[in-house]
């Protein structure tokens with residue numbers, strides 16, 4: 001983990017937030033390469049979950065959330081972790097993360113009994129801080145999908161089964177944030193709520209577990225580092241009939257990367273009016289405040305059905321950590337020297353192609369290299385970098401370390417002889433001459449987007 005954290009900072013992937021003021025615990029910023037990697041991972045998810053299907057619509061809802069939403073979702077009452085205080089050194093810890101019931105700070109065994117600590121952040125709304133007008137920062141993106149269920153239904157007229165997908169920030173006041181970007185207080189989620197007819201839920205749950213495993217494989221996560229954990233009944237969240245966690249072998253241990261839950265009809269039922277007419281399977285809090293019936297009507301029988309929900313919910317930051325961990329390798333070369341390579345899948349690589357002019361002050365070479373940069377950038381594959389540091393060998397090493405799949409060198413042969421460039425492959429380090437006229441097609445093929 002230390003090597004990854006150090007590379008992440010040195011090369012501009014991830015920084016401690018508010019670094020110059022000593023940081024803010026459990027909060028990180030993504031730097032120039034991190035933002036590209038994270039955007040590419042989110043784009044890959046969106047492509048698979050929305051564009052490549054015709055039964056899923058997208059949503060981008062607000063972070064500030066009406067307290068009623070989180071009252072009826074059950075979060076106000078139950079979204080807690082068990083907190084213990086150390087009477088000796090006055091520190092606080094999450095009870096289920098303690099080893100051996102002693103304080104990790106001072107080693108004392110003088111701990112209080114665990115008490116529930118609600119993880120939601122509250123923030124004041126408007127100019128008067130009377131304690132009454134506040135909103136929550138959403139602790140998951142899912143709830144806004146449920147509260148927008150009728151809006152999306154009315155505007156897109158889908159038929160069951162169908163889904164609503166969303167990527168966005170979520171906030172949890174974790175008692176002990178730790179392990180770099182694994183457990184943080186501000187993070188992003190990629191969540192799909194997939195609505196199915198009751199009775200078809202178990203089959204769809206299996207389907208989504210298989211789909212999601214396949215997708216992580218496509219992001220370069222080795223299947224040997226993934227394990228499924230069938231959450232036992234006594235550990236299930238209040239809304240869940242069954243949950244399968246996709247566990248990944250992170251540098252600090254095997255932990256949850258994504259949770260895939262069968263949320264039954266709990267959420268739509270909880271947020272719905274006229275609950276008594278809906279034949280709900282789950283036990284919900286009576287709701288007199290919602291103004292919408294969150295159900296679909298069978299046009300022949302006229303009866304209302306509340307769909308069951310299958311929810312694949314993945315953490316973006318945990319995903320970034322997993323793909324960085326998978327990509328990281330240190331190789332010993334034939335001459336005994338070492339090279340560090342981030343072998344990202346090309347579609348995730350922060351920089352797709354680096355264009356290196358052999359001479360940074362040769363007009364013809366520079367003009368050709370800049371022209372190629374413009375041509376490749378226009379393909380819309382992501383960032384194409386023109387870089388004129390002049391030392392090609394060092395450029396190759398730097399781009400190995402940040403995971404650039406291809407370096408293109410423009411030299412005298414390019415402009416004086418045959419209009420070809422050297423394309424150097426990150427993984428094999430092989431170099432081949434490719435005609436400039438074929439370069440765009442080549443880059444598009446290798447980038448796999």
Ligand code: ATP
Pocket residue numbers: 140172174181182183184185187189256257258259313314315316317318
């Ligand atoms: P954990 O048990 O690790 O706290 P969780 O079961 O509470 O996670 P979910 O509520 O299922 O997590 O959230 C879905 C996904 O959101 C998780 O699989 C994870 O990838 C991500 N996630 C949740 N909490 C955090 C966090 N504090 N920091 C980073 N990612 C998180």
